[in-house]
Amino acid sequence: MAVAYTPGLRVTSDTLIRRLRRLPIKGQVLVGAGQTVTADQVVARAEMPGILHTVRATQMLHIEPQELAPALLKQPGEAVQAGEVIAETKGLLGLFRSQLRSPVSGTIEEGSAVSGHVRIRERPRAVDLPAYIAGTVAEVIEGEGAEIEARGALVQGIFGVGGERWGVLRVVADKPDQALRAEALGKCEGCVIVGGAGADGRAIRAAAEAGAAGLVVGAVTDEALREYLGYEIGVAITGQEQVPMTLILTEGFGELAMAGRTWELLTSLNGRLASINGTTQIRAGVIRPEIVVTRQGASGDEAAAEPEQVLAVGSRVRVIREPNFGALGRVTALPVELMEIETESKVRVAMVELDGGSEVRVPRANVEVIQE
Amino acid sequence: MQDATRIVATDCGSTTTKAILIERRDGEYRLSGRGEAPTTVEAPFDDVTVGVLNAVGELEELTGERFIERHPESRTPPPSPSPYTERGDLSKEARPGPRVSDVDLYLSTSSAGGGLQMLVTGVVKTMTAESAQRAALGAGAIVIDVIAVDDGRADYERIARIRSIRPDMILMSGGTEGGTVQHLLDTAELLVAADPRPRLGEAFRLPVIYAGNSAATDGVRQVLGDRVDLIVEENLRPQLEAENLGPARDAIHRLFLEHVMAQAPGYDKLLTWTSAPVMSTPRAVGEMVQLAAREEGVDVLAVDIGGATTDVFSVFGGQFNRTVSANLGLSYSVGNVLVEATTANIRRWVAAPVDEAALRNRLRNKMIRPTTIPQTVEDLLIEQAVAREAMRLALLHHGALASGLKGVQQARTMADLFTQASAGGTLVDMMSLGLIIGSGGVLSHAPRRQQAALMLIDAFEPQGVTRLAVDSIFMMPQLGVLSSVLPEVAMEVFQRDCLVPLGTVIAPVGRAREGEVILDWRIGGESGQLRAGELKRLPLMMGKGDSASRPYVEAELAPVRGLDVGAGKGRRWTGTVQGGAAGVILDGRGRPLTLPADEQERLRKLDEWMRTVGAMPGGPG
Numbered sequence: 007m008a009v010a011y012t013p014g015l016r017v018t019s020d021t022l023i024r025r026l027r028r029l030p031i032k033g034q035v036l037v038g039a040g041q042t043v044t045a046d047q048v049v050a051r052a053e054m055p056g057i058l059h060t061v062r063a064t065q066m067l068h069i070e071p072q073e074l075a076p077a078l079l080k081q082p083g084e085a086v087q088a089g090e091v092i093a094e095t096k097g098l099l100g101l102f103r104s105q106l107r108s109p110v111s112g113t114i115e116e117g118s119a120v121s122g123h124v125r126i127r128e129r130p131r132a133v134d135l136p137a138y139i140a141g142t143v144a145e146v147i148e149g150e151g152a153e154i155e156a157r158g159a160l161v162q163g164i165f166g167v168g169g170e171r172w173g174v175l176r177v178v179a180d181k182p183d184q185a186l187r188a189e190a191l192g193k194c195e196g197c198v199i200v201g202g203a204g205a206d207g208r209a210i211r212a213a214a215e216a217g218a219a220g221l222v223v224g225a226v227t228d229e230a231l232r233e234y235l236g237y238e239i240g241v242a243i244t245g246q247e248q249v250p251m252t253l254i255l256t257e258g259f260g261e262l263a264m265a266g267r268t269w270e271l272l273t274s275l276n277g278r279l280a281s282i283n284g285t286t287q288i289r290a291g292v293i294r295p296e297i298v299v300t301r302q303g304a305s306g307d308e309a310a311a312e313p314e315q316v317l318a319v320g321s322r323v324r325v326i327r328e329p330n331f332g333a334l335g336r337v338t339a340l341p342v343e344l345m346e347i348e349t350e351s352k353v354r355v356a357m358v359e360l361d362g363g364s365e366v367r368v369p370r371a372n373v374e375v376i377q378e
Numbered sequence: 379m380q381d382a383t384r385i386v387a388t389d390c391g392s393t394t395t396k397a398i399l400i401e402r403r404d405g406e407y408r409l410s411g412r413g414e415a416p417t418t419v420e421a422p423f424d425d426v427t428v429g430v431l432n433a434v435g436e437l438e439e440l441t442g443e444r445f446i447e448r449h450p451e452s453r454t455p456p457p458s459p460s461p462y463t464e465r466g467d468l469s470k471e472a473r474p475g476p477r478v479s480d481v482d483l484y485l486s487t488s489s490a491g492g493g494l495q496m497l498v499t500g501v502v503k504t505m506t507a508e509s510a511q512r513a514a515l516g517a518g519a520i521v522i523d524v525i526a527v528d529d530g531r532a533d534y535e536r537i538a539r540i541r542s543i544r545p546d547m548i549l550m551s552g553g554t555e556g557g558t559v560q561h562l563l564d565t566a567e568l569l570v571a572a573d574p575r576p577r578l579g580e581a582f583r584l585p586v587i588y589a590g591n592s593a594a595t596d597g598v599r600q601v602l603g604d605r606v607d608l609i610v611e612e613n614l615r616p617q618l619e620a621e622n623l624g625p626a627r628d629a630i631h632r633l634f635l636e637h638v639m640a641q642a643p644g645y646d647k648l649l650t651w652t653s654a655p656v657m658s659t660p661r662a663v664g665e666m667v668q669l670a671a672r673e674e675g676v677d678v679l680a681v682d683i684g685g686a687t688t689d690v691f692s693v694f695g696g697q698f699n700r701t702v703s704a705n706l707g708l709s710y711s712v713g714n715v716l717v718e719a720t721t722a723n724i725r726r727w728v729a730a731p732v733d734e735a736a737l738r739n740r741l742r743n744k745m746i747r748p749t750t751i752p753q754t755v756e757d758l759l760i761e762q763a764v765a766r767e768a769m770r771l772a773l774l775h776h777g778a779l780a781s782g783l784k785g786v787q788q789a790r791t792m793a794d795l796f797t798q799a800s801a802g803g804t805l806v807d808m809m810s811l812g813l814i815i816g817s818g819g820v821l822s823h824a825p826r827r828q829q830a831a832l833m834l835i836d837a838f839e840p841q842g843v844t845r846l847a848v849d850s851i852f853m854m855p856q857l858g859v860l861s862s863v864l865p866e867v868a869m870e871v872f873q874r875d876c877l878v879p880l881g882t883v884i885a886p887v888g889r890a891r892e893g894e895v896i897l898d899w900r901i902g903g904e905s906g907q908l909r910a911g912e913l914k915r916l917p918l919m920m921g922k923g924d925s926a927s928r929p930y931v932e933a934e935l936a937p938v939r940g941l942d943v944g945a946g947k948g949r950r951w952t953g954t955v956q957g958g959a960a961g962v963i964l965d966g967r968g969r970p971l972t973l974p975a976d977e978q979e980r981l982r983k984l985d986e987w988m989r990t991v992g993a994m995p996g997g998p999g
Contacts (some may be wrong), residue, residue, distance in 0.1 A: 029409065057534040058571050060564075066974055113573075120597050121563040167747045228738040236768050240714035241705050246426045259742035288746060327750040328740070328757055349758040350825035350995045353751065 009318035015162040015256075015294060015374075017268050023158055023298055024144060024303055027135050028151040030054070039146050043137040043154060044280050045172040050135040050151045056128030060108050064122030067095050067104045071122030077106075078124070081113045086126065087111050093124065109263065138170050138298050139281045149198070158300035159275055161256070163222070166284025166295030167235060167244045168252030173198045173219035175280040175299065176275050183263035187225055188212035198222065198280045200272045203263045207233040213251060220252040220282045222272065222297060231259075245285030245293075252284040254295045262332045267376065275299045316375070323358060323373040330368070334376070335360040382482035386437065386445055387856035388430050390417055390488040390648075395426075397433035398856050399441065399481075401587045401872055407867045409875035412851060413437040418644070421491040425644035426490055427651070445481050480527055483863065486652050487855040489659035490642065494518060494634050495577060497545040499525040499569075501552035501561045504784045506590070509615040510551035512779065513623040514590070515700045517630035518661030519546075520687075522704075524719035525568070527552075527561050533568060540572035548574070548584065548606075549626060550598070550680050553591025557617045559844040562594035566601035573605070582641065583607040585633045587613040597643060609633065622781065628956065634658055654863050660689055660700060662858030665796065666872060667691040667815070668698050669861050673869050676812025676845075679838065681769055682852075683818035685709035685748055688768050690776040694805040703772040707765060708820055709748030712741050719767035727763035727836065729994070730756045730986035737965045758825070762833055765820045769837035777804040808969075809841040809887065809944060815877065817849035827959030828915075828993040831880040839971050841887045842944030843935070845956050846880040879958035881918065884933075885965040888941035896941050896966055902931035913987045914964040918957030930954040933962075963991060 033052025037043060064071050077093045080086050086108040097103035112128040137174060141156025178190050179202030186201030188209045195217035199210070205223045207230040213221050214234070232238050256268050264272075280299045288292040317323070323339045339357040344369065346352050353369045360366060385400040385407075395418075399411040413436025413466045420431035431446060438444050445595075453892040496519040500507025503526040514521050522543050525536055548569070552562050571587070576584045588598055589611040602608055635655055639645040649656060657665075662684065671678040671693035672846045680691040686707040697740040705714040716724065721734050728737070738761060744750065816834050818824070824830040830848050853876050861868035890896045890910035897908040901916055906912060918929060933955045939948040955962055967987075974980045988994040 058537055060533040060567075112461075116564075116567075118567060118601075120601050121567055122562065123564070123567065227735060228742045229735060231742075238713070238717045240717045241711055242713060258746060260736075260739040286746075288748060326747050327743070327752075328754055331743070347753050348755055348995070349752055351751070351758075351823070369751050369753055372753060374747075 010183075015164060017161050017265070017271055019159045019271055019274070020133050020157060020349075021143070021160050022155065023139060023160055023300065024153055024155045025139050025298075026151065026153050027138060028147070029135055030133065032149045035148065035150070036153055037137075037143045037146070037152055039143050043141065043143060043145045045137055045140045045279065047137045048134040049137045049154070050142070052131070052133045052135075053130035056112055056130050057110075058115065059112070059126045059128070061092075061106065061109065061124045061126060062122070063093055063106055063117070063124040066106055067093060067094060069122075071119050072081050074117050074119060074122050074124070078114075080108075082114050082116055084114050085112070086114060092126075093117075106132075126300065136170075138172070138283075140279065140302065156300035158298060159271060161222075161271060161297040162296070163254040163284075163286075163295040164258055165242070165244075166252065166254040166286050167231070167239075167247045167311050168220070168249045168284040169245050169247075170281070170283045170285075171219040171252045172279060172281040174298075175200060175272065175275050175278050177276045179203075182224065182266060182269035185209075185261070186213075186221075191216055191218075194218045198282055201264075202269070204230075204261055206230055210234045210251075216248070216360045218251050220254065220280075220284075220297075222254045222282070224257040225255055225262035226253070226262070227259050228259050242286060242288040244287075245283070247284075251294075252282050254282060254284055254297065257332065258326075260331075265376070266334075272297070289343050317356065317370060317373070322376045323356070324376055325358065325360075325366075325368055325372060327369075327372040328375050330360065330366060332358050333362075335366075338365060340370075351361065382867070384481045384772070385483040385485070385860065385864075385867070386434060386481045387483075387485040387860055388433055388487075389853075389855040390419070390426050390429065390486060390490040390661075391659065392490055392493075393417055395429035395433040395490075396852070396856070397430070397437050398851075398853050398861060399437050399445075400860075400867070406874075407870045409871055411437045411440045412853075413440065417490050419642060423643075425647070426488070426642065427644045427647045428653075430486070432649065441500070442895070458918050482861075482909075483653045484651055484932060485654055485856065485859045485863065486637065486648060487657045487659045487662040487859050488642075488648075492559035493660070494630075494638055494658050495520050495522050495543075495546050496549060497521075497523050497525065497540065497543060497547075498549045499551065499565050501527050501558055501565075501590075503528050504613045505618065506552045506554075508779065508784065509623065510549050510589070510626070512613050512621070512699065513551075513626040514549050514630060515702060515779070516623060516661075516664065516698065517627040518664065518700075519630060520702055525565065527564075533571075536568055537572040540569065540574050545575040545584070545993055546577050546587045546810055547630070547633055549627075549630065550586060550588045551590045551614050553594060553613075554618055555591060555613055556593070557591055559591060559594040559597060562590050563597045563601055563918075566598045570601060570603075570605060576637070576641075582637065585609060585637050587611055587626060587629050587633070589629075598748050600735070607637075619783065631655075631658075631661065654859065657855075657859045657862065660702070662855040663689070664691050664698060664700050664858070665861050666854045666858035666868065668693055668871060669703075669858075669865055670813070670872060671698075671814075672713040674813065677807070677810050678813045678815065678918075679773075679806075679811055680854075681772065681817070681821075681834075681838075682849075682854075683708065683765060683772075683816075683820055686711050687816075688772040690772050692776065692780055692806060694780070694807055694810065697805055699776065699805065701772070701776040701779050703768075703775045706768040706772050706775075708761065708768065709744060709816075712748075712764060713745045715764055715768045715771070716741050718771055719764075722758075724763050724767050726980065727766050727984070728756075729758045729981060729988055730759055731977075731981065732756065732760065734884045758995065761820060762824070762829060765833055766837045769833070769922040773806070773838055777806040780805045808839060808844075809942070811840055811842075811844050813845045813847065814838060815847050815849060815854075817852050817854065820846050822850060822852060825880065825995060826999065827880055828991045828992055828999070831883070831960035831963065832988065832991050832993045834880075835883050835885075836971065839885075839969050840883055841885050841969055842942070843882060843884050843933075843951065843953065843955060845882050846958070846960070847877040848880060849876055850878045851876075873984060879956055881958035881962055882955040883963045883965055884935060884943065884955070885967075885969065886935075886937045886941045886943045887969045888937070888947060890941065890968070891937075894938075896938055897943065897964070898936040900934040900966065901962055902933075908964045908966045910966050910968060912964075912966040913990050914966075915961050915991050916964070917961040917992075918955075919959070919961065928959045931957070960991060 023125035184202035417431030
């Protein structure tokens with residue numbers, strides 16, 4: 007028995023889902039433990055400090071830093087308007103006074119006698135933190151946020167762009183290996199669209215322009231992604247993109263059919279409210295994009311522990327690299343000794359009988375176990 | 379310590395903890411075992427020593443002996459904050475008795491938990507800020523940002539940036555002695571406004587090393603107050619003409635142990651186990667590279683290409699430099715190589731007809747499933763093409779930072795007017811370079827050693843006569859920390875067991891027409907001519923199965939007029955060259971290396987070169 011190197015993605019119709027909702031800075035929690043919340047309900051609020059502006063006061067007033075304090079007309083903590091005089095020199099016999107005006111509206115934060123700078127902070131900006139998933143408040147973290155809990159379906163994708171959104175799930179493809187066409191979209195404002203194998207640049211653009219909240223497909227080409235984003239992704243850390251619609255890929259890049267199990271689960275959830283998040287991080291502390299569909303009023307029970315993804319003879323697997331990328335099969339043998347592959351590398355392999363009937367030798371690093 | 383007969387050393391990496399056992403037998407120090415286990419610095423273990431015990435446990439299984447006493451006492455937390463004295467020795471009170479028993483020395487390096495992440499600040503980007511960057515990188519840190527007066531950002535942008543990153547420590551520099559004070563105070567106020575938090579240990583004050591103009595020290599202290607843990611060191615750039623990086627580097631290393639390591643899960647225990655201070659992994663590699671350059675008396679370039687980053691270390695003219703290309707790597711960062719290098723530059727190295735769109739999709743799939751390995755020859759060629767470009771770009775980054783001091787006024791002579799020589803030029807000189815060391819899976823575990831040799835040659839384009847080697851199992855970190863205690867032993871094991879000699883590349887430099895004779899060579903008992911555009915290989919192998927046997931043979935190289943092979947244009951070079959797994963490679967392809975524009979001709983040439991060197995899978999070795 008060996009543990010799979012590449013963990014399979016979770017695709018489950020019923021699990022306990024907990025999502026921690028945490029403010030970026032301390033603020034106010036608006037919900038209580040045990041309270042039922044909807045996905046769009048604000049659970050916590052904070053005021054992000056405004057932008058801090060530095061005004062080189064002593065340089066502009068032609069005075070020394072230690073002369074700043076008596077020249078200040080506004081003290082730390084006082085509000086100022088853009089253009090308002092905030093400091094003034096006495097001048098010579100009351101004449102030739104120099105004045106300093108605030109470049110922005112905000113609050114004086116500091117007038118430094120060391121550097122001679124005045125710092126003005128713009129007004130704070132309110133940050134509302136939604137629940138993201140419909141469920142029950144399991145725990146409140148005072149001043150920071152809350153943990154929302156629910157039972158429901160969870161589908162993890164392999165890669166995504168765009169942050170948290172929610173909408174009604176609408177399956178628009180007929181089968182998992184069918185590519186999404188722009189013409190098939192129909193009315194999809196606010197929906198989370200589920201395509202099949204993939205979508206070209208035109209279909210992605212059409213979905214975004216029609217106001218869809220999200221698009222879930224098996225794969226897109228690198229070119230289509232570049233076209234959608236308007237730039238190329240460098241490091242695989244996503245979620246902050248300024249895109250009108252969240253895009254989630256369940257399989258990868260190229261032309262790949264959506265895995266049967268993922269397709270079946272998503273089609274069974276057609277018409278339900280889904281919360282989606284394209285955030286992906288492929289490094290230490292892996293984060294995969296997700297589609298969550300919770301069940302109302304169902305929460306509480308602990309989820310059964312996830313079975314460890316063990317690669318064993320008989321395991322159902324998917325090949326995740328060329329050749330046979332995307333092919334499904336079953337492990338027939340796990341030879342102990344290192345075996346040579348086409349590149350002449352000697353590696354640990356799995357013998358896999360593909361669904362078509364042929365048996366292939368695949369490096370163990372190139373298969374992922376599929377939960378059955 | 380001088381009588382140590384058994385040494386265990388571990389390197390706690392981000393994903394794997396690697397242990398090696400070095401033993402003295404018949405008067406020689408040799409590597410006698412290695413083990414590895416997943417690093418356990420993150421949940422659910424939250425204790426780095428679990429991985430250390432597991433890795434050393436593999437050594438125990440291998441040798442049938444026990445090195446670690448796994449008794450409950452070993453769980454006792456050590457005295458805080460640091461078990462080390464100011465000199466860096468383990469204090470007597472802290473010595474808890476042998477945790478790692480039956481070995482004479484136990485040493486460790488660490489880059490777990492993302493290594494040492496630093497923010498550096500300076501006044502002028504290309505002067506003091508660059509010196510600060512060199513100090514931090516040389517101390518083994520990852521520099522996550524450089525704040526300078528002329529960095530093109532507004533104050534609020536700098537504040538937002540400082541807030542968003544959570545460095546382990548900050549190095550503040552700027553102002554030569556007698557220079558600016560105001561800019562240092564401005565930077566201190568920026569830090570106060572941003573109120574940065576340390577990455578580890580919420581309750582701890584962020585360490586800030588001040589190594590700027592001493593005249594600004596009091597003002598900076600006044601502004602920063604007790605908001606941070608301020609450590610004042612000597613100015614790292616006291617004059618425009620001179621750097622003084624040592625004190626700042628030592629302070630970084632000390633704080634790495636006292637603050638960063640002490641906060642990381644399980645390190646409090648690990649620090650009491652080791653016989654010498656734990657070193658950051660890149661610093662340890664740097665120590666080893668410097669030792670190798672000193673001992674061998676050559677300029678050295680070392681590259682470590684990983685999944686996320688590529689580190690380059692160099693010693694040119696005795697001056698050490700290190701750079702980290704944080705987003706150039708073969709798995710997590712492969713997308714960034716694609717962006718920085720462009721598809722065309724990656725594709726040009728692939729000796730197989732591969733469609734550009736398909737190539738991009740394949741690399742994106744590697745990015746999202748980083749642990750997969752190439753199974754087809756075409757996939758292997760693509761991966762090795764990406765490695766060439768990542769290393770080429772990393773060397774460009776390195777060349778820009780490994781430079782003379784910028785901003786220095788020089789007395790110019792008439793000759794300078796013609797050579798365009800300027801202050802701040804790169805120290806990287808591929809002609810003076812004597813040894814290239816490669817490490818990282820794509821090089822160390824290439825199916826054929828010849829492939830590693832060709833990747834290094836194509837990426838770095840060495841000139842003249844240059845030895846090539848790979849680090850067999852990436853044990854330079856462990857040997858680097860060992861060199862701080864027993865340098866001779868570290869060097870002995872480095873030469874015998876760590877380095878796998880690939881051979882030597884001989885590359886004449888100068889203008890020549892394709893097909894022209896450019897070099898008459900005599901190597902060992904053989905002789906011949908090298909033509910422009912040609913690649914030749916003389917199989918000059920090592921003694922079978924014994925890396926200690928390293929044949930050096932006499933060589934006489936006579937370039938034609940106008941070409942240089944190390945002794946000057948048209949001048950004869952005589953000396954010894956080393957063989958290895960790839961032998962001696964005579965590279966007449968010219969510098970800079972250009973590939974044919976015609977697609978078919980390019981494929982034909984690449985195939986020919988790979989087969990000549992014995993690097994093509996399925997082809998002759």
